[in-house]
């Protein structure tokens with residue numbers, strides 16, 4: 001999989017050189033490229049924003065730098081033999097909620113491009129224009145607002161990248177985690193069995209794997225009912 005990320009703060013994405021994703025890149029399991037949107041401006045001040053039509057606070061990101069950046073990425077990918085029609089992910093508070101199912105869906109794609117907006121957002125016409133060459137998806141991490149798309153990009157690259165074959169050491173760990181089966185994950189414990197007056201649930205020390213599995217499932221249901229009843233109503 002190839003992932004291109006475009007931002008006016010490319011250094012924000014440096015975290016993608018670390019840990020699991022960084023190792024996957026070094027091992028050739030994932031090709032992540034970060035681009036500075038200002039490389040696609042040609043005025044003296046490398047301008048990427050302007051005042052909003054219709055008035056209102058703040059600034060809006062100009063369409064042309066985005067079109068040049070996205071064209072450059074799509075042309076490069078096509079020339080490199082990345083056959084798929086790229087998926088353009090646009091983090092925005094006004095997008096569909098990004099869920100584990102979204103990550104699983106995206107992990108099947110060959111090429112993702114993530115457009116990190118700033119200011120009051122990107123000129124809407126970019127998304128209409130981009131739909132000729134990209135499958136455009138506006139996505140939100142949840143019902144809160146950040147100052148730009150970079151944090152969402154980091155989250156999405158990790159959520160998708162860790163699902164790719166060979167990226168996590170033990171693929172089984174992907175099965176037993178929150179949301180993989182629609183429920184929250186069960187509580188986990190490790191040594192020591194007694195810690196500051198708090199003990200590990202005795203069932204986990206019993207060696208009875210059948211009863212342990214049942215206990216864990218009950219814990220998942222109990223936690224999901226308590227913390228995320230919405231997951232049970234679907």
Ligand SMILES: OB(O)c1ccc2cc[nH]c2c1
Pocket residue numbers: 091092093116117118119120121140141144145146147148149150152
């Ligand atoms: O909350 B967000 O994910 C988000 C994404 C993009 C922009 C651009 C300006 N504010 C933003 C917020």
